[in-house]
Amino acid sequence: MVFQSWYFILFLLGLSVAQNFLLPTQRWILLLLGSFFFYSLTGWQPAILLLFTISITYGSALWLSHEKQQNRRYKILLLSVTTQILLLSAFKYLGFFNGLIEGISDWMQSPSWVQLPQLMLPLGISFYTFQSMGYVFDVYYNIRKPERHFGHYALFVSFFPQIQSGPIGRSKEMLPQWKSIALPQWEMVRMAMMLFIWGILKKFVIADRLGIYVDEVYDAPQQFSGAVWILILFLYTIQLYADFSAYSDMAIASAQLLGIQLPENFLFPYKANNITDFWRRWHLSLSGWLRDYIYTPLLFAKKKWKKWAVVYAIAITFVICGIWHGPKMTFVLFGIVQAVLLIFEMQTKDWRARLSNRLPHWIYQPLSIALTFVVISFCFILFRAEGLHEVKAIFSRLSCWDYASTLDYLKEKNGSVLFGLFAMLGLFLLVDEKISSVIRNQKENPRKLGIYFSIMMVVILIGMVLGKEQFIYFQF
């Protein structure tokens, strides 16, 4: 059941109305039932697995709270985290190992000696595993006490608006909300409606429209010239943001309608003026999780190494970030490239500061934003390509500046349509922040909000592209 379906909207409205008949302290029951019903639509096996993860982490946290000895606490943490990683690996990474075994067998020119079973990837497993693992870390580091209410904890892990693709919630922000769920005021409902519609616009008018152009070129990488490829790299960068932020907005809006606040996931990432800044704005819930539970502990563990401790922590964190996205070498490489870029920025911090002082702000700022956008667009080749062979093919095409085929492409696509597309994207990037701030402001003039809402509805009705229901991040 995807967010933009009528079934989901009816399901959400049904729950929202039904909440009125329950006391604030009882509403979690309805949300938990709704969440398990929602997740069970993907099959009973994934629901059992989810329940298993909930039980394991719930039990681990309680066990941790009873244990005073640091050594034993560490062992409990290790046991809990290992179990979860093994579970995640079994569903997500067995295919990767099969590929590795096949590769070695090919290289040794001998038949594959073992074939690991290929399991179906349960929806949202990477997200809820990290969310529940984060909770166990919180209890281990004494950031919070363990949740004793199993129902509240189960809802924290399985809450349906976020289970498919996040935002990855944090226990200290989420768990207290279940105790007493207040019904949202009209201003909040209106804001949620606006946010949901803004998400639909980003998904159907921008992301899916760009997807038509991007998919065509990625499906036949050898047929297009370097200039077309550069255009497509930029389009994909915007498509990915529009698609994922659309999902996040719809998740946040759905939760708001039920009286729950989810964390924000994006902070206008293409306004970043360097890669470090980009990671402070992109997929905030994941980057925050990695910072708090991987980067910071690693940094403290190796603080004697001084500057090298940072390099070490960045490298490990971003390789994990890459692997988290999926069992492909391209993702691992994506993580490594990000780590290299961040370390480079760390090393050149003083030099860049001097440069920014020398150049006028109106030159340095747009230039650094544009450069960051270009670098990120090239990095996302690793995100979108099917494998390293495709990455190689794309880079070989990027050096091939065949003007005739570029002109053919522009002609076939109709220059005016492409111009309109770029005008739309420019407008989107310009107004994104403005619209986001207006629709999140509960005190905004209702008539002004109504006009915004109507404009968004009309843009959706006229400009929507149908046919792709899934969000890009569902694959993770």
Added chain:
Amino acid sequence: MKHALKWLSWIFLITAVLYISTLFCLCKIQYNRLPLFYLIMGDYAAPNGGHTYHASLDWNDTVHFDVVVLGASRAQRGYSTVLFDSLGVKMFNMGTPSQSLLNSRILLEKHVQSKNVKEIWLDVVPGLFKGNAFESTSDLIQNWSPNKTALTVAYESKDARALNLWMKRLFCSNSMEQEGKGKYCGNGYVEVNASLDSKWKTEFEAGNFGKETKGFVSFSSEAIDELERIILYCQSENLKIKLIASPITVFSNRWDQMKMNEIIQPIVVKYNIPFFDYSNRTEWNTLTDFYDEKHLNASGVRKFNLDLWKSMSSHQ
């Protein structure tokens, strides 16, 4: 609650006004002699006109026909109204490109009753069972008269794009002549007088056919239900209905064809209706009787129609 209702009514009103006026402008402002509408919605809207528009102009609810043919492009280009006229059968071909079973039913319910038609021939191909094809919805909304039928097609498609097309229908005149594939011969029939095109000829000569190991179409239960609704409507209106699978080339996916027959057989037995299956007949030659991988050319149509008429006469 009062605030909410007031705000919702306000945005509904503003949205409606804004939507209609935007579409009006997109239809009236032209670029390269085409309304701006096509620049934005060109992926599913085509300039008005073409064979469906002509067929719609030829159709009259008060004129009596012996047979009405329904189906997709293979029906539109596979049943010659001219030939059947010479055999004494007054036929109207209501086939339109990619016509889904849902749209066939709407056309049937809106225009065909026992007082103006005796018999329905439904041309069945695996593609019909994929579900609702938007190409057919788009074509009918833009070109089929009257507005009421177009509105029903738009409503039943449950697709926001259909609403845009219906609004466009109100604002853009349908006077442009668009050339479609083949020649319009009257009463809905489109004739293509050509031999197999070079692309398919090369494929044929290279032997690139019959190698598929699985089907391509995912058969939708909604489409199967629509077929039953069509049959039930005909029975309630005392219209005879015949299902026909027209001849296919060697390029057709035999797995899909088999699957379709498996679906159709129990239905024809259940409702006791005749099914003329030409998909398993071998006397049609891909090189000479077709102009592409699935459509009969004029000579193929002639051969098929005469044989079909003979079979039907002997069946009666």
